[in-house]
Amino acid sequence: MKLVVKNIDIAARGVLLNRLDARGMGVMNGDRVQVINPKNGLSATAFVEITSTIAQQGTLGIYRITNERLQMEDGDDIEIREAGRPESLDYIKKKMDGGKLTKEETLTIIKDVVHDDISAAELTAYITASYINPLDMDEVEHLTRAMVETGEQIKFASRPIVDKHSIGGVPGNKITFLVVPIITASGLKIPKTSSRAITGAGGTADLMEVLAFVEFTAGEVQQMTDKVGGCIVWGGATNIAPADDRIIIQEYPFKIDARGQMLASVMAKKFAVGANLVVIDIPVGQNTKVANMQEGRKLAREFIELGERLGMKVECALTYGDTPVGHSIGPKLEVIEALRVLEGSQEPNSFIQKSISIAGIALEMAGKAPRGGGMAMAQDLLSSGKALEKMKRIIEIQGGDPNVKSSDILPGEHQFVVRAPASGYVIEMNNRSLITLARTAGAPQDRGAGILLHAKKGKLVKAGEPLFTLYADRNWRLQKAIEEGRRLMPVLVEGMLLDRVPSSFSEI
Ligand SMILES: O=P(O)(O)OC[C@H]1O[C@H](OP(=O)(O)O)[C@H](O)[C@@H]1O
Numbered sequence: 001m002k003l004v005v006k007n008i009d010i011a012a013r014g015v016l017l018n019r020l021d022a023r024g025m026g027v028m029n030g031d032r033v034q035v036i037n038p039k040n041g042l043s044a045t046a047f048v049e050i051t052s053t054i055a056q057q058g059t060l061g062i063y064r065i066t067n068e069r070l071q072m073e074d075g076d077d078i079e080i081r082e083a084g085r086p087e088s089l090d091y092i093k094k095k096m097d098g099g100k101l102t103k104e105e106t107l108t109i110i111k112d113v114v115h116d117d118i119s120a121a122e123l124t125a126y127i128t129a130s131y132i133n134p135l136d137m138d139e140v141e142h143l144t145r146a147m148v149e150t151g152e153q154i155k156f157a158s159r160p161i162v163d164k165h166s167i168g169g170v171p172g173n174k175i176t177f178l179v180v181p182i183i184t185a186s187g188l189k190i191p192k193t194s195s196r197a198i199t200g201a202g203g204t205a206d207l208m209e210v211l212a213f214v215e216f217t218a219g220e221v222q223q224m225t226d227k228v229g230g231c232i233v234w235g236g237a238t239n240i241a242p243a244d245d246r247i248i249i250q251e252y253p254f255k256i257d258a259r260g261q262m263l264a265s266v267m268a269k270k271f272a273v274g275a276n277l278v279v280i281d282i283p284v285g286q287n288t289k290v291a292n293m294q295e296g297r298k299l300a301r302e303f304i305e306l307g308e309r310l311g312m313k314v315e316c317a318l319t320y321g322d323t324p325v326g327h328s329i330g331p332k333l334e335v336i337e338a339l340r341v342l343e344g345s346q347e348p349n350s351f352i353q354k355s356i357s358i359a360g361i362a363l364e365m366a367g368k369a370p371r372g373g374g375m376a377m378a379q380d381l382l383s384s385g386k387a388l389e390k391m392k393r394i395i396e397i398q399g400g401d402p403n404v405k406s407s408d409i410l411p412g413e414h415q416f417v418v419r420a421p422a423s424g425y426v427i428e429m430n431n432r433s434l435i436t437l438a439r440t441a442g443a444p445q446d447r448g449a450g451i452l453l454h455a456k457k458g459k460l461v462k463a464g465e466p467l468f469t470l471y472a473d474r475n476w477r478l479q480k481a482i483e484e485g486r487r488l489m490p491v492l493v494e495g496m497l498l499d500r501v502p503s504s505f506s507e508i
Pocket residue numbers: 164165166167168169170176193194195196197198199200201202203204205257
C-alpha cells in the first residue's frame with residue numbers, strides 16, 4: 001500500500017496507521033510491517049499502532065527513531081507491506097527450549113536486534129531464555145563476535161591498548177574515575193566505554209555525564225584517545241557493539257545481568273575498541289552478582305578463556321563486594337567522592353585501595369611496572385596529582401569544564417538523615433536494598449539522588465548518630481525513599497529492634 005508520511009515527534013520506534021487503512025491491509029494493532037522509502041530504497045521494520053485521528057486515512061505516522069533509518073519528510077510517499085516473521089523468533093524459541101545456538105543463528109538474532117527487526121518483548125524473551133538456560137562458551141563467543149561485527153571497530157596504530165571493566169553489582173563502584181586517569185598518566189592508552197546502570201543506581205556513563213558529554217562516535221573515541229590518552233564514554237552512543245545497550249535496556253527493570261550476555265557485553269566492547277590487555281573487576285559478596293569466591297574464580301576463568309579465543313590477554317581481580325565501595329551511591333555523590341580523591345583526599349580507603357590495585361594490575365600487564373610494583377606506581381601517579389591533570393584533560397576533550405572541583409557539584413537538595421536507633425556495631429549493609437533505596441530516591445536518572453553512608457560495617461555507633469543520608473532531586477521521591485527505607489532497613493546495627501509483631505490476643 002502507498003501512503004503519505006507524517007512525522008510524529010516521539011522518540012520511539014513504530015508507525016501509526018489509520019484504522020481504515022489497517023482494515024484495508026488486514027493489519028492488526030502490534031503487527032509487524034515493512035516500510036520503504038521509494039526515493040532512496042531505505043527500509044525499516046516497524047510495529048503498527050492503529051489510530052482514528054492522529055494519522056488520517058492515506059497517511060502513515062512515523063515515530064522519530066524509525067524515521068532515523070528512513071530519512072523521510074512530511075508529505076513524502078511511502079510504501080508499506082506486511083513483514084514476514086523473522087527467523088530469529090525460531091532461534092529464540094530454540095533457546096527457550098534449552099537448545100544450543102549456532103554462530104549463524106546468534107548472528108541472525110543480533111542483526112535483528114540492531115536493525116530493530118524484533119520487538120522489545122521478543123528481545124526480552126531471548127534474554128530470559130539465556131538467563132534460564134545459560135549460554136555455553138561457544139555460544140558466548142558467537143554472541144561476542146556477533147555484537148562486534150554488527151557495529152564499528154577501532155584500530156589504533158600502536159599497541160598496547162589497555163582497558164578495564166567491572167561486572168558491576170556492588171554499589172558505589174566509581175573506580176573507573178581513578179583507574180582511567182592513572183593509566184593515562186602512565187602514558188598508556190585506555191579508550192574506556194561504559195554502560196549506564198544495569199543492576200545498580202549509577203553506571204559509569206551516568207556518572208561521567210555529571211562532568212562532560214558521553215555520547216561520541218567510534219571515530220571520536222579514537223581521536224580523543226590518541227590526543228589525551230583516554231576517555232570515559234557511553235558505549236550505547238558509539239555504535240561500538242550497538243546490540244549491547246538494547247539488551248541492557250531490557251535487563252534494567254529486572255535488575256538482572258544474564259551471565260552469557262554479561263561476558264559478551266563486556267568483552268565485545270573491549271574487542272571492538274582494539275584493547276589487547278584487559279583487567280576485569282569481579283566484585284564478590286552477598287547481594288552482588290557473584291556470591292562467593294568459587295563462583296568468582298569460575299567467572300574469571302570464563303573471562304580469561306573468552307579473551308584467549310578473541311586474542312586478548314585478560315586478568316581478573318576478585319574484589320571485596322560485601323559492602324559498597326567508598327561512602328557514596330548515586331551519580332553526583334560518587335563523582336564528588338572521586339574528584340575529592342583526585343584532588344588529594346586520602347579517603348575513603350576502600351575506594352582508593354581498590355582503584356590502585358586494579359590500575360596496578362594493568363600497569364604490570366603493560367610492562368610499565370614490575371610484577372608486584374604496579375600498585376605503588378598507581379598510588380604515586382594518584383598522589384602526585386598527575387592523574388588529576390589527566391582527568392582534567394579527559395573532561396575537557398569531552399566538552400566539560402576542566403577546572404571543575406568536587407565542591408562545585410551539589411547533590412540533591414532534598415535530604416533525610418537516617419540515625420542509629422540503638423548503640424552498637426553496624427552488622428549489615430545490604431547492597432541490593434541500598435541500590436533499591438537509591439533508585440527509589442531517583443538515581444540514576446536524577447543525578448543528585450543517592451545515598452551517603454556515614455558508618456560502614458563494623459563501625460561502633462551511638463544511638464542517634466547518623467547512619468546514612470538519603471538525597472533526592474525531588475521531594476516526593478525522597479518521601480517515597482524514606483518509606484521504602486523503613487521497609488528495607490538496608491543498614492543494621494546490633495541490638496536494633498527489627499520488627500514488632502503484635503499479639504493477636506485482644507483483652508476483653
Ligand atoms: O549497574 P551495575 O550492574 O552495577 O554495573 C554496571 C556498571 O559496571 C560497569 O562499570 P565500568 O564501565 O567498568 O566502570 C559498566 O560499564 C556499568 O557502568
